[in-house]
Amino acid sequence: MAILEILHYPHPILKKKTQLIQKIDPAIRQLIQDMAETMYAAPGVGLAAPQVGQPLRLAVLDVTPANQPKNLVVLINPEIVVTEGECLWEEGCLSVPDYCEEVKRKKKVIVRCQNLEGEKVEVVGDNNLLSIALQHEIDHLDGILFIDRLSKLKRDVFKKRLQKESKEGKKF
Numbered sequence: 001m002a003i004l005e006i007l008h009y010p011h012p013i014l015k016k017k018t019q020l021i022q023k024i025d026p027a028i029r030q031l032i033q034d035m036a037e038t039m040y041a042a043p044g045v046g047l048a049a050p051q052v053g054q055p056l057r058l059a060v061l062d063v064t065p066a067n068q069p070k071n072l073v074v075l076i077n078p079e080i081v082v083t084e085g086e087c088l089w090e091e092g093c094l095s096v097p098d099y100c101e102e103v104k105r106k107k108k109v110i111v112r113c114q115n116l117e118g119e120k121v122e123v124v125g126d127n128n129l130l131s132i133a134l135q136h137e138i139d140h141l142d143g144i145l146f147i148d149r150l151s152k153l154k155r156d157v158f159k160k161r162l163q164k165e166s167k168e169g170k171k172f
């Protein structure tokens with residue numbers, strides 16, 4: 001097991017669409033273990049493969065509260081097949097440090113994916129953190145960050161703040 005480096009915005013790999021996993025081989029299993037360890041250490045509720053530099057259609061998540069037993073969900077080749085309703089949810093991202101904002105999301109999603117055994121499974125998130133995490137992670141696999149889903153006004157504020165920080169950063 002190893003803690004992997006988490007890439008930050010605006011790293012170009014975060015913008016790339018990912019490739020389907022053809023075979024769940026030992027290297028993929030190792031990557032999943034390392035991603036889970038990296039996510040728990042961060043700590044975060046989800047982590048997608050592009051965030052650790054792997055352009056693969058793979059993500060891990062665990063939305064159980066910290067004081068309860070872990071429940072790792074592994075999403076291999078996930079696709080959202082059903083959506084229902086809309087909601088607003090405040091999100092952050094391990095690849096966009098120190099920034100949170102409300103994002104418009106679907107209330108309910110049904111995701112079809114494969115589990116570690118390669119079997120087809122469905123994961124349902126309905127008006128809860130799981131629903132939002134599923135949408136956020138699958139966005140990562142399509143090269144979309146939550147800041148891409150903000151209104152233009154909010155996105156401009158974010159980018160201005162980022163520029164300001166990098167300008168200030170050069171003084172040191």
Ligand SMILES: [Zn+2]
Binds near residue numbers: 092094136
């Ligand atoms: Zn994220």
